[in-house]
Amino acid sequence: MGGGISRESLREHIPSLPGSYHCAMIGLDSAGKTTVLYRLKFKHYVNTAPTIGFNTEKVRLNGSTFTVWDVGGQDKLRPLWRSYTRCTDGIIFVVDSTKEERLEEAKLELQKICKSTVTGTAAGARNKNSIPVLVLANMQDLPDAMDAEKLEPLLGLRDLGSMRQWHLQPTCAVTGDGLQEGMGKLQEMINNRRKTSKMTNGFGPAAGIRSNSSTKLNTKKLQRSQSYSA
Numbered sequence: 705m706g707g708g709i710s711r712e713s714l715r716e717h718i719p720s721l722p723g724s725y726h727c728a729m730i731g732l733d734s735a736g737k738t739t740v741l742y743r744l745k746f747k748h749y750v751n752t753a754p755t756i757g758f759n760t761e762k763v764r765l766n767g768s769t770f771t772v773w774d775v776g777g778q779d780k781l782r783p784l785w786r787s788y789t790r791c792t793d794g795i796i797f798v799v800d801s802t803k804e805e806r807l808e809e810a811k812l813e814l815q816k817i818c819k820s821t822v823t824g825t826a827a828g829a830r831n832k833n834s835i836p837v838l839v840l841a842n843m844q845d846l847p848d849a850m851d852a853e854k855l856e857p858l859l860g861l862r863d864l865g866s867m868r869q870w871h872l873q874p875t876c877a878v879t880g881d882g883l884q885e886g887m888g889k890l891q892e893m894i895n896n897r898r899k900t901s902k903m904t905n906g907f908g909p910a911a912g913i914r915s916n917s918s919t920k921l922n923t924k925k926l927q928r929s930q931s932y933s934a
């Protein structure tokens with residue numbers, strides 16, 4: 705193909721089809737990313753091995769197609785994340801809710817990746833209506849899992865900037881609890897971003913969007929009890 709046009713800039717100029725979404729799933733190693741991917745794809749639990757490189761699957765949910773890229777989370781693989789997140793429609797960031805000692809590391813990695821997705825081409829910079837982030841607070845079936853209320857400040861989600869939509873969703877990837885709901889939220893945020901980008905393209909900065917939220921979950925019963933917006 706002709707030189708000079710990168711894969712990223714092509715993705716920026718070719719609009720995604722309605723009902724079709726490209727998502728990059730990242731997070732520290734052993735957070736449950738691959739378990740999430742196969743739970744979404746096959747609707748049952750699949751035993752995993754550490755991911756060297758990436759896994760990808762097309763997942764059908766609510767009549768839409770999500771192409772999900774699950775990228776290895778070991779620290780030597782993290783420099784790869786950027787090439788998956790730069791031009792994606794949505795970022796899924798998976799956290800092990802039982803590992804308080806790894807939350808600072810997770811927070812810094814999330815901040816780093818979010819920073820890397822606001823700069824870039826002129827179009828990217830104008831469209832400061834940044835790539836939405838779905839944070840999965842995974843392992844909620846375990847007794848020492850922290851709930852969304854506790855995780856939200858520890859992950860610094862409110863510091864991600866006013867142009868960033870995010871949603872914090874408690875999940876258990878083994879049973880699938882919370883996954884459908886989280887993906888529904890991600891879809892809503894992506895559609896919101898697409899709408900805002902259409903309205904503002906070429907007419908100055910995007911209007912601010914504040915649709916950030918956490919789903920609170922009864923961690924014992926894994927049922928949604930309440931949600932709130934920032």
Ligand SMILES: Nc1nc2c(ncn2[C@@H]2O[C@H](COP(=O)(O)OP(=O)(O)O)[C@@H](O)[C@H]2O)c(=O)[nH]1
Binds near residue numbers: 877
């Ligand atoms: N109890 C429990 N274990 C989980 C959950 N999600 C993943 N796991 C387990 O955590 C381990 C790491 O999961 P994996 O998907 O390989 O993590 P990844 O490195 O982020 O891809 C595996 O043994 C999974 O079975 C969960 O929600 N609850």
Ligand SMILES: [Mg+2]
Binds near residue numbers: 754
């Ligand atoms: Mg994996």
